[in-house]
Amino acid sequence: MSALLDSFASAFDALPGRDAAGLGASRRDALAAALRDGMPGTRSERWKYTPLRAFERRTFAAADAQPAIFDGALLAGIPTPRLVFVNGRYDPAHSDAAGLPPGVALQPLSQLLAQGGEREVNFLARRFERPDEVFARLNAALADEGVVLRAEAGVRSALPIHLVFVGTAAGRDLASHSRHLFELRRDAELTLIEHHLAGAANTHLANSIAHVHLAAGARLTHLRVQDEAPGASLISRTDAVLARDAIYRRLDLELGGALARHEFNASLQGEGAQVISNGVLLADGKRHLDTRLGIDHVARDTRCDLLWRGLGSGRSKAAFHGGITIREGADGSVAALSNKNLLLSAGAEIDTQPVLEIHADEVQAAHGAAVGQLDATSMFYLRSRGIPEPQARALLTAAFCRETLNVIEDAPLRESLAAKLDAALARLGPVQSEPAQSEPA
């Protein structure tokens, strides 16, 4: 067995509440399955671009029960209502759920587990059947924290709810397993903003799964800014289910971390359901980013709009997989995927893979994926107006990424996300102009 799995098996033995809320058996099953099937190798299609050979030699411990101390200044500019987690542990001192509209319940998972109500946490008992779902299985075995957000039917709130995940220094490498449920009942409407921030340099692992349930007519705007420490690892998965006419708007800015993998599955089960998923993979230094979209058009007249941008500089790697399935009977569905990438240095690698599977008639599907460099004509246009080359490059690079922010309808919110994106782009420093080679996917 790998050192990594060994360390998780030990963590399970030490998990205090493993039998809470009647979850003992399903946790044991999940762990046993993970240990039995081991880590996925490079032959696993889903892990092809993210080899785990080096990673599986690492070991992680569970964090202490009490949240670690971090500099609260990090939270400046993140208003309430907000829940804060440090190295995966709920931090009540920095959290404040006041201001939530009536009909919205926001609670850390640990509280629900402690209360022992089985029904409230039954989403934790979900089984993961595929052998390559090792991190999901480990999450099912070990998750003891997370966010449970429920909005009653018809509740509409323009006030964003902030979820803050801070990674901070510890004497050893820590693993946290978080499990979230974001459930909007009929016609509810909410905005949720996830911040993944570095309180200090760290090399922890955050393994998280979010379940998103949108009932008929529900609308969720979900913005996630991942700006963790350059040494941190994040394995994230989002499973969304949309009923009739539900709309899920989502933005993922992958700006930090050493290894950040996100698998986003959305099942459009009701007629007229719609997912808009935009994102930026900002790969620099030695960062490894891997985003896999799996959009499943089950019902007719469903729609997805996917706009993703990637930047590769330094010796980074970015992999993007845009999977869209339109099932038999999902007639009238519309699917659009655009993934454009800029390769900014010869040492970087970008792999992009749009995969469209259509089993229905009368659908509209368009996809485009490209890896290239900044447009020479645009560069000349800017320079001919007096803008120096490095500034022109920075301007075009920022514009290239900023296109994804269109998913945010609220202008001030869009500007605040643009500022975060710009700050991350500024870290790239002067963008190199050396010729780069693209890697075919």
Add this chain to the structure above:
Amino acid sequence: MLKIENLHVRVAGKEILKGLSLEVQPGQVHAIMGPNGAGKSTLGNVIAGREGYEVVAGSVTFEGRDLLALEPEERAASGVFLAFQYPVEIPGVNNTYFLRTAVNAQRKARGESELDSMQFLKKVREKLAVLHLKDDLLQRAVNEGFSGGEKKRNEIFQLALLEPKLAILDETDSGLDIDALKNVAEGVNALRSPDRAFLVVTHYQRLLDYITPDVVHVLADGRIVESGGPELALQLEAHGYAWVKDRVAPGHASSGAAA
């Protein structure tokens, strides 16, 4: 102000300009006319410093400086402006932000103080008034989704804001209907001044009905084959470019001269 001597330029290995010479004085408007493929756009691009144009012989000096030794942005800061035949759409870059960045980059390069947003907006309003433009183009991304006429108006607006000493208009009339053409010409006329020169590159004479040039040059096969006053443009209009071929290669000309 601008002095071009015996300029030979290759594009993708093919010689396009074959010994072009031209001198422009401050305040003058020179029109460069010529058939397709004569090298008209090459001339504008090579003066502005576009990549891919290989100067194999000759010189271009601007106010006594060797223009060819400068980067495009340095040429711009020294007072050269090229209005593009096909202005580039740049999604994600706000037009106002772009213009302010350009104005301030040029000011900085010249050692002048940069304009703050209030000062810049004041300048924008002045120029809009001079050109009788509305501010509807300012809030959009650079040229994105602009009509052909809007793109050309935006070029002229940039010209007004950047206040170059030499403005090159590369087929600014192409693709414009007569109203848009008049509009653009009025803008150019409003910007004529004793210390600003224009090089108006065009295929058709009609733009010159509205912008009266001081000198008209006929460019054919990479050289200026004829120069004269505004009446030369009318002659071209009457006789067509076939008439020019006599001057390019006398003796090989067809009966076009008689047309």
